[in-house]
Amino acid sequence: MQSAEHRDESLDIPRVMDQLGRSARAAAARLANAAAEQKNAALNLAAGRLRERAPFILAANASDRAEAESRNQSAALLDRLSLNEDRIEGMARSLEAIAAFPDPVGRVTEERTRPNGLVIQRVNVPLGVIGIIYESRPNVTSDAGALCLKSGNAVILRGGSVGFRSSQAVQDCMAAALAETGLPGEAIQSVPTRDRAAVRYLLGQMTDTIDVVVPRGGRSLIEAVQRDARVPVIGHLEGLCHVYVDKDADPSMAREIVLNAKLRRTGICGAAETLLVDRAGTERLLAPLVGALIDAGCEVRGDAAVREADARVLPATETDWATEYLDAILSVRVVDGVDGAIEHIARYGSGHTDAVITADSGVAERFLREVDSAIVLHNASTQFADGGEFGMGAEIGISTGRIHARGPVGLEQLTSYKYRVRGAGQVRP
């Protein structure tokens, strides 16, 4: 959704999109009852197809990159867009890893026998048809397609405009593998035009054929999706993550966690963006933490107390508290204990991931209970906000919404459930 330039006047968008939705719906009905072995075979075959067709995919990617460069896209976008042999191998391995996960469909998550003898089971079933809207990252095409397939869902993919050719080439591999395995190729489709009117039609009109949309990307993408959507959305907002260092924090643990939370990788949604330091611990904790960050190459923007602790600190403005830098920049504020931290996070946080560092278990438990975020951590780095680190296998993203899925969205979160009731002639009195 990077540009509005791709008008496709010759295309009858409602007709094309309705057809896409109908064929996805039909594919979903077939896929819902497919055996795990058949889905896994398709995933492994798709991995092979990616490797075989690597030269073709790389050629498509070169065209995409040339176009992106001619449009002066950012270096970060170009990096995410770029494929090479290694990255294609990584995508193939990711498909094989997803094939090796347990099948989430058919899993009985509850069973009870009622006094009247009815046996009631709650069983995972696929959601149906999932729309994935993402940026120009060809690896998301294979990852998201594979997670949807594994969870028995048909998917309609819509990647960023400048990755259009690469995504198509990757998606073709997936669809071919499906067809070769006897599964419907229409289980993994992509929107066949870069015209944004097609996405708007999908979000606003296809309530009968799309069960849920998962937007995956930056703030502007998510906001555009939420503005246009009449289909259900599993929300992914930005990760404005905080680390609160309490007066009873161990200084060396605090330093290690803060450096890791901010600097291990700055571009991921679990990276810390704001450090909150307990006023009662400033003398012992603040200057060493800020010094270590700056020495490690991080720009620090702080309030008056923080600037006093280290002259290299730049002044923070109101905007800083609300900014997801995704870069080696950290805003730092002194707060009045855990209450002050909870209040700051309630006001500025995005409900993603927040951590407390303290040796005081009472403070820790209050933070874990009262900070209303998808993931709250005690004495651990916010960079653990990841489905793989949670033992959930691959993830499609981290939901900051409260409906259906919160936190990492893995295979389990891509399912719904039904109740199977077995009786012996019971009627209701």
Next chain:
Amino acid sequence: MQSAEHRDESLDIPRVMDQLGRSARAAAARLANAAAEQKNAALNLAAGRLRERAPFILAANASDRAEAESRNQSAALLDRLSLNEDRIEGMARSLEAIAAFPDPVGRVTEERTRPNGLVIQRVNVPLGVIGIIYESRPNVTSDAGALCLKSGNAVILRGGSVGFRSSQAVQDCMAAALAETGLPGEAIQSVPTRDRAAVRYLLGQMTDTIDVVVPRGGRSLIEAVQRDARVPVIGHLEGLCHVYVDKDADPSMAREIVLNAKLRRTGICGAAETLLVDRAGTERLLAPLVGALIDAGCEVRGDAAVREADARVLPATETDWATEYLDAILSVRVVDGVDGAIEHIARYGSGHTDAVITADSGVAERFLREVDSAIVLHNASTQFADGGEFGMGAEIGISTGRIHARGPVGLEQLTSYKYRVRGAGQVRP
């Protein structure tokens, strides 16, 4: 949402509704951390208030009924609207029953220790602010308010226009009990106008203050909500429920289940609306079933084969297969085995509740797996589609959506979750 007549020109709807949303949001933050005992005390106190203020509630209800009668509303609506001493006592007892349920908030639903020592818990938390939109049924005001309170959510109620005064009187009892218990009275509010513009504003504009809307009522209400909503909706479509009688069904079990599924109560969403009979079993099963239904006072509308089995059967049209009668009327069709039944249900069903009657476990398992409904039953009546019968306690409705909740929506389904991670200084490699 019965009438568009209630224009309220003097009211600044955006201002009033935004204020309602903000105060609900603030109440939700306080309620999320309230102790179970305090919430239960408020529920028990509310039950007492309902009993004490019964004369006042009955007076409000008499005004509502007088207005409804003057507008020639249906007898069914008048019945649902009407209160008397017994019904108020029933509402009070329902509040006490909800107080006695276990608190769904804070329950740990998953716990794992990762190889790096991190202990990850998934814990139920409230959804936040719930909007409930329903018909003119004052008992829903207390039931829905109580379920939301128990699950730690703030609620904004919007009942049908003709029950406005009764609902307000009931809601006042609940809010008073909250305040007396030291909980925020704004945790249970109702839309203070009958002007439909307020509901449209709530559904379309209040995405920041409403976390989810649960519509509860007939098809037109649900469709209006789904048309206008930009907030998430837990969908409740109609219950177009089927019973499929297989050739290997026990005839007397089939008769008992079919009569119960259709006639025990015809006005509930779990009542059967279509009977499908296996062509291979017509001789043995069809005429006795149809005869028993007609003898019990049920109107039967059938296809040619059914009319042939009993001359009293009226002809069914295409419309009948898609109609939720909610009355002593049943459409009956002969189908080609379980495949024919699955196909018919996929085409005409509403994904609510469907049952198979057979002694053949292979047929039963295929039906249970392939019929894509929230509830599928083998050898039991569709009238078991009810949260109480499922052992879930009270329910707010039966979801036919696939996102977040499917089937009975009880206390558990009114929660979200968060991840609490406890570490000892772990950083991500």
